[in-house]
Amino acid sequence: MGFLYIEPERITGFYLIDAALAGDWETFGGAAKQLVLPAATMAIFTLAPIARMTRAAMLQALSSDFIRTARAAGLAPRKILVGYALRNALLPVVTTLGMVFSFALGANVLVEKVFAWPGIGSYAVDALVASDYAAVQGFVLAMALLFVALNLIIDLLYAVIDPRIGFEAG
Template sequence: MALIVLKRLLGALPNLFGIVLITFLLTRALPGDPAAFFAGPAGTKEAVEQVREKLGLNKSLPEQFVIYLKDLSRGDLGNALSTGQPVREEIITRLPASLELVLASLLFAVVVAIPLGIAAARHPNSWIDHACRLVTTAGVSLPTFFTGLLLTYLLYFVLGWAPSPIGRLDPYLTAPKTITGLYTLDSLLAGNIPLFIASAKQMILPVLTLGIFVLAPLARMTRASMIAVLSADFVRTARASGLSTTTVLVRYAFRNALLPVVTTMGMVFSFLLGMSVIVEKVFAWPGVGSFALEALVASDYAPVQGFVLTMALLYTLLNLAIDMLYVVIDPRVRLAA
């Protein structure tokens, strides 16, 4: 197991270096001059040059990249010019908000998509199969920002079932003491049930917006995998042996259909990381996505580079976790590795 982890981590290093290089070059290729932006509209040419020299933008691209790599080796992601704070501190502060949103959306998608896919596979061409197709088609067809605005209009403005989309918590409430940074979990650890309910309500709209999109590929893959497995000889043998329907579905069929579903979960997690940027902006969610988007508008390089590197690290760790799940689900994977 340790050897598998080491191989995966070493294999991810070239990818991470490529991401760092491409992100560095793309941020420099963006239109706009950060020195002119932060010097202000009244800044003279001399003032702009002073800001550029202070930021190190007067050096050549290779020199800037070498300096950036040296800073990264020390864990220094630079300073956010828009806030004046170190990017690392900003990401550490804001990342729990994004993770809470992404993980809750993934949980919602899994809870809905897997039972829906199994039910559709058990009863092909039935009303539940058609409902599954309708949900998955709508999920992948609607843009996330449109879904978010539509849900806000229906659930908040028309029906009043959801609270106003103003961030993680109502401004009249006090955030729980930081333990994990996840408001729902921290409020539970503190035993503050009303605060837990309030923070959970604020997640309804953004979680539904993200979850509806990613449950579509999960439900489709679950349905396709279960249909293939349910027609296998070992499933027919299990049924002929008199085993209960639940035992056949869970212990024999679903476990053998789980590998492609887990792979799809890794894919949709990457979708969530990307889409959270827009959703955070729509719902005023103070995560790293909205922070990076604001920095991008201001041509602030360091936060954008730090955001992309953080997302790449999260995706690498997720792929490692999926590889470990493969070993748990199917021990033959360990032999192949």
Template sequence: MWRLAGSLPALVAVIIVTFVLTRVLPGDTATYFAGPTASAESIAQIRAALGLDRPLPEQFWSYVQALARGDLGMSLTTGQPVLVDIMNRLPASAELTLFGLLIAMGIAIPLGVLAAVKQGSLADHLCRVVVTAGVSLPVFFTGLLLVYVFYYLLGWSPAPVGRLDAFASAPPFITGFYLVDAALARDWETWHSALAQIILPACTLGLFALAPIARITRASMLAVLGAEFIRTARASGLSSRTIILTYALRNALLPVVTTLGMVFSFLLGANVLVEKVFAWPGIGSYAVEALIASDGAPVQGFVLTMAILYVLLNLTIDLVNRALDPRARHS
């Protein structure tokens, strides 16, 4: 509870900064939506209707009052409330991010453990190469490269046209995750279509997330393997498998869990470029389209949503760390 209360000043700062930035960025919302042939009088009428002709403090006070009612404003590009748009698009971004993080975890954690156990081996060198590639390659370049190789050259992947191909329909809405909803509805044709569409963008995000997870796993395992209680366990005659999996890995997971939370929150924002490359209908592409149109309400709603998710993820990380570390529970 105290941690949540301590995050409130950060959320207030996010609200103020995003409001100011959407007002000072180049571009005029009224001019954009009035059209290139609109007269100055028409533009002034649109600006007055949107409340953009009022002083900034008055606009900010109206925005805060609307936030208190749970109203994030109207999107001029879609004609719907921003909250409705975000709730419709957030599952797509969350599913893509979770899938990419699972791919990264499935590769990075075993690779980091193996690199720490066998220093100087082929696995250790492979871990360094993967970490370097993940840090060096821009995420949009990786996405375009995967599309070029697996869709254009090899033809193994479907066209990057969103969450489903043109011949599949969305499953009944339950969680908003197409893979989960299609499985619950036993619609395996849609499930296979959703899986085929998500693999390339998820691998793009997964490669980007591999680097910090593998690096932290390797460093944490090296620190734990050099600890005194590991030497005692070896002197007691315990097998290497028991020492690594039961004693070393559990103690090494604490910084890894913290890194996973930070990587997940960062991926939610970084998948903006991935969503544009693969035409993924998530909140990242939604925010970019609104920013191009100088539509401030969706941009403010996107940033505020990311800030709230970041706070919730930090709270979740604290709870998981307390569950893994008895010292944190007692403190």
């Protein structure tokens, strides 16, 4: 935080939430401004592979026979693009999101250290330097559970995006 802002009453430890709960909108704005660069860094890091995969998947979907048929049938371009092409292109994009998220977990540690932002990544690095192995194990466990939960959500999204992919075993 800048020297112009008083730290809000500590409830959650996250300045944005604590300032909002306290109704201190000036501190909230200051905390939000300080999140811009770290958030932009993480966004740029994750945006490139997602944009590349989306483009490749959309080009492949748009060159498919069913898109040509839909255009020949006279469907609206927006309906073709969003309803047919994007929906069929989403599976590889969602898969890429899962992989990019795992890389973002590692990049988060670096971004937190560079921008001196207190977070779980900085906590893990400090615990590692201090040889606090219980804290490091907790960090690794938390990240593993987060990664497994994300992969479960991605698998469930597959069935929502493409109904041909079902939940049947076998």
